[in-house]
Amino acid sequence: MRGTGAGVVVLSCSDPRLNPYQILGIDPTLKATMVRNAGGRVFDAIRTLAVLQTIGQPGTIAVMHHTDCGMTHFHDVDVKKALVELAPQEKEVIEASKFGEITTSIRVDIALLKASPLIRKDTQIVGLKYDISTGELSVVDEIKSEL
Ligand SMILES: [Zn+2]
Known part of the structure; x- marks a missing residue:
């Protein structure tokens, strides 16, 4: 992964079966920042990603989703009912909130990140899909934002 700034931010699901350091082969001593939430959703992480851009100007943001994700099985309506x-x-607050159900492709998250005015346009954005049963990692999309 390359970029104009230093460092990589990895946004991934909170699922305990995922070990982003291991999956991506990242040495824990390297400059990689982990952001995790239910589903690895951009809308839920955008505030944190924007802050990290202000502080560290990472060259790359990688978004990693995975197969058999809980957020594809549990929908917002169920989460809201439980909460x-x-x-x-x-x-009222719960009903008005989004909780990150996944009914669309990771490309939607990539597009949201790319379109966000809070993310520097020279940041490389990479979409990754991890297959939890085979351990296979694949690049879903690689988008270099237009300057
Ligand atoms: Zn998940």
Whole structure:
């Protein structure tokens, strides 16, 4: 992975079966920053990614999704129902929130990242798909943003 700045930010799912350092062959001593959330969703990570760009200007942001992801099995409606049961006083906020169900391709996340005014246009953005059963990693899309 290359880029104009130093370092790589990896956004991936919180799934404990994923070890991004191992999967990507990243030496833990190298400058790689890990951002994880349910599904590895860009909309949920954009604030953190924007802050990291301000602080470190990473040359590359890699977004890694994986097969058999919980966020493809559990939908926002189920998450909201469970959370409203837990915290009925937060019903309005919960109903108005997105929780990251995956019904679309990782390309949607890549496009969102590329379109975000908070992400530097010279950042290399890479989409990765990890097959949890075979351990195979593949590049979904590689987009160099237009300057
Ligand atoms: Zn997942």
